[in-house]
Amino acid sequence: MYSGGQLDEEKVFKDPVHRYIHVRDKVIWDLIGTKEFQRLRRIKQLGTTYLTFHGAEHSRFNHSLGVYEIIRRIIDDVFVGRDHWDHSERLLCLCAALLHDLGHGPFSHSFEKVFRLDHEDFTQAIILGDTEVNAVLRAVDGNFPQKVAEVIAKTYPNKLVVSLISSQIDADRMDYLLRDAYYTGVSYGYFDMERILRVMRPREDQVVIKRSGMHAVEDYIMSRYQMYWQVYFHPVTRSAEVILTKILHRAKKLYEDGYTFATKPTHFLSFFAGHVTLGDYLALDEAIILFYFQQWQYERDPILSDLCRRFVHRRLFKYTEFHPTNEQMAKLIELTGLFKKAGIDPDYYLVVDSSSDLPYDFYRPGEEGERLPIYLLMPNGELRELSRESVLVDAISGKRRTDHKLYFPADFLEDLSTKRTVKKKIMEILKG
Amino acid sequence: MLTEHAKVMKALAAAGEIAGRKKLQKMIYIAKKLDFPFYEKFDFHFYGPYSEELTCRIEELCALGFLHEVKEKKSGYVQYRYTLTEAGEQFLRHYDWEMPGLAECMQAMNGQNARFLELVSTVLYFEHLSKDEVKEKIAVVKSKQRYTEDEIEEAYAYIEALRSRCNKGACV
Numbered sequence: 001m002y003s004g005g006q007l008d009e010e011k012v013f014k015d016p017v018h019r020y021i022h023v024r025d026k027v028i029w030d031l032i033g034t035k036e037f038q039r040l041r042r043i044k045q046l047g048t049t050y051l052t053f054h055g056a057e058h059s060r061f062n063h064s065l066g067v068y069e070i071i072r073r074i075i076d077d078v079f080v081g082r083d084h085w086d087h088s089e090r091l092l093c094l095c096a097a098l099l100h101d102l103g104h105g106p107f108s109h110s111f112e113k114v115f116r117l118d119h120e121d122f123t124q125a126i127i128l129g130d131t132e133v134n135a136v137l138r139a140v141d142g143n144f145p146q147k148v149a150e151v152i153a154k155t156y157p158n159k160l161v162v163s164l165i166s167s168q169i170d171a172d173r174m175d176y177l178l179r180d181a182y183y184t185g186v187s188y189g190y191f192d193m194e195r196i197l198r199v200m201r202p203r204e205d206q207v208v209i210k211r212s213g214m215h216a217v218e219d220y221i222m223s224r225y226q227m228y229w230q231v232y233f234h235p236v237t238r239s240a241e242v243i244l245t246k247i248l249h250r251a252k253k254l255y256e257d258g259y260t261f262a263t264k265p266t267h268f269l270s271f272f273a274g275h276v277t278l279g280d281y282l283a284l285d286e287a288i289i290l291f292y293f294q295q296w297q298y299e300r301d302p303i304l305s306d307l308c309r310r311f312v313h314r315r316l317f318k319y320t321e322f323h324p325t326n327e328q329m330a331k332l333i334e335l336t337g338l339f340k341k342a343g344i345d346p347d348y349y350l351v352v353d354s355s356s357d358l359p360y361d362f363y364r365p366g367e368e369g370e371r372l373p374i375y376l377l378m379p380n381g382e383l384r385e386l387s388r389e390s391v392l393v394d395a396i397s398g399k400r401r402t403d404h405k406l407y408f409p410a411d412f413l414e415d416l417s418t419k420r421t422v423k424k425k426i427m428e429i430l431k432g
Numbered sequence: 433m434l435t436e437h438a439k440v441m442k443a444l445a446a447a448g449e450i451a452g453r454k455k456l457q458k459m460i461y462i463a464k465k466l467d468f469p470f471y472e473k474f475d476f477h478f479y480g481p482y483s484e485e486l487t488c489r490i491e492e493l494c495a496l497g498f499l500h501e502v503k504e505k506k507s508g509y510v511q512y513r514y515t516l517t518e519a520g521e522q523f524l525r526h527y528d529w530e531m532p533g534l535a536e537c538m539q540a541m542n543g544q545n546a547r548f549l550e551l552v553s554t555v556l557y558f559e560h561l562s563k564d565e566v567k568e569k570i571a572v573v574k575s576k577q578r579y580t581e582d583e584i585e586e587a588y589a590y591i592e593a594l595r596s597r598c599n600k601g602a603c604v
Contacts (some may be wrong), residue, residue: 118473154476155558157572205478324434324496326522332433333526352433356488364487372478402492 013065017179021069025091027140028068031098034132040064040101042285046180047107048240049231051314053184060101066175071097071164074171074197074207084202089161092144095137096151096165100172102126102133106286110241113357114248115271124149125278163206168363168374169196169220170207177223180231188226191219201377208375208383217374218392221363225396235405238353239316242407246348247293247307254301263295303348315411320430322352322406331429332406338426342419344412355403363387363397406430438527439470440489441498441520446535447542449515456490456514457482458549459541465556466598468534480550480574481557490514498523533598540594551579552587563588 005026013021023029031037040061049056071093079085103122105111112118126133127149137145150156154166164171174193181189199213209217231237251265255272265272267288270280296308310316322328332352339346365373365387375383387394408430413423443460450456461481464470472483493499498520502513516524541549554574558566570579 402495
């Protein structure tokens with residue numbers, strides 16, 4: 001049905017990052033129209049970041065189209081006709097790019113942590129299961145859904161194809177850095193993507209970059225570094241994420257304890273019970289989650305209602321730097337005891353959040369046997385790892401930076417109408 | 433709090449010293465697949481299952497002075513060795529729970545080389561497939577390592593032995 005199938009005329013989507021997303025292949029057009037792909041409109045790309053950067057309301061739908069467009073440009077404008085590139089893989093690459101985030105759920109980072117789920121399992125399940133996406137892919141070829149699933153899972157035999165979608169300089173990262181910078185309104189996420197695409201070269205196992213394009217890649221690495229600290233690791237966003245996680249934990253705990261909800265958590269039941277079907281998963285989106293948070297503000301349980309009010313009205317936890325040395329750990333234990341004395345449950349109101357809890361990373365050259373680094377293609381045909389050539393990248397990747405914060409409800413502690421002495425003691429410790 | 437950090441520290445404490453980040457990654461992945469409660473997210477990468485979250489956690493533990501990292505130049509590449517520091521041992525005293533069987537499991541795996549652990553972790557990654565399909569998969573995704581049929585059989589036997597004996601608190 002789809003073999004080489006093209007639309008009668010090219011369709012375009014207006015896009016603020018890439019100007020236009022061009023669609024010529026019928027299969028891509030049909031995939032975009034499936035209900036599983038349309039669901040991505042209802043899932044924000046940056047989760048709770050909109051509570052810090054109010055523009056960050058963009059969705060996984062925008063990003064998925066952006067990744068598709070970048071791959072399309074790489075293949076059609078740069079790779080076609082070059083050594084190592086097998087053009088029969090074109091449609092597979094485009095489909096994998098479009099569908100790579102298909103299994104993301106609402107506020108997926110917190111959701112996955114609490115319910116021990118992995119969105120990549122759901123991406124596989126949607127592509128291989130009884131879905132509209134699967135039906136479109138099967139019309140290309142009976143084995144095509146499996147191939148697309150393998151590219152996204154990074155287990156497809158052609159590693160060059162995998163590296164286009166997932167590597168240290170891939171279409172996914174390039175799109176989200178530019179897109180997130182645009183929507184958050186920050187200026188440091190920009191880099192010259194057009195230049196990077198022009199200097200990309202296919203090799204047997206991965207994409208490499210011509211040495212002459214090193215400075216464009218340096219700019220990309222700098223953007224990645226800046227975005228991590230300025231946007232992705234922003235302490236206020238993390239505060240919202242901490243509260244969101246605690247709401248889900250509390251609701252699960254109440255369910256397990258047999259609490260009667262005023263607003264029954266119908267959509268969450270299979271998640272609480274630990275046997276989630278694909279249908280249950282696809283039925284959830286951020287509008288539904290926020291509906292429950294709105295309703296749970298009025299629950300009898302004081303912790304659930306308070307946490308939901310905090311999230312809905314952006315009354316977030318405050319934070320202090322926390323460097324968990326042994327001395328600080330002793331203080332944390334003392335604080336835990338004092339919170340209990342003050343009648344504030346530390347399981348929900350005293351939270352350490354670390355940079356390793358976040359789903360983002362820096363560029364790392366790594367050691368033999370880790371992830372593949374970025375390689376520069378030297379004029380003599382030799383490949384050299386980026387940080388060996390670039391002083392700038394060496395400086396960034398050689399210095400590790402980690403971050404831990406301690407989150408707490410300052411408003412509770414500042415209310416001295418009850419437990420005055422113990423709350424004052426807590427504030428003294430928190431202020432160091 | 434910091435429970436996931438403490439779990440990784442417990443694993444390292446049990447192993448004594450781990451030579452190589454790849455080896456460390458594979459040991460934690462295998463332990464996770466043996467149902468020890470590690471919650472780091474692993475993806476399939478060029479060299480098998482890999483967790484960015486675990487890499488970050490190790491960096492944090494080094495930065496806190498709980499792990500000692502030594503960089504060594506090998507022929508053509510760099511390798512890192514990890515051991516617990518005294519401060520790390522002190523940190524672990526805040527966590528008085530145990531993961532029964534973990535120590536034996538980590539010690540047993542530490543006696544194996546990184547190449548073999550890469551194979552074991554890859555077999556576990558594809559364990560939802562039949563044995564023949566796993567062999568086919570390894571031939572394709574690990575073509576450069578040239579694993580033999582015997583090595584793959586050995587990996588299966590090793591996994592079985594790990595599973596049956598770790599549960600009893602005494603690993604192979």
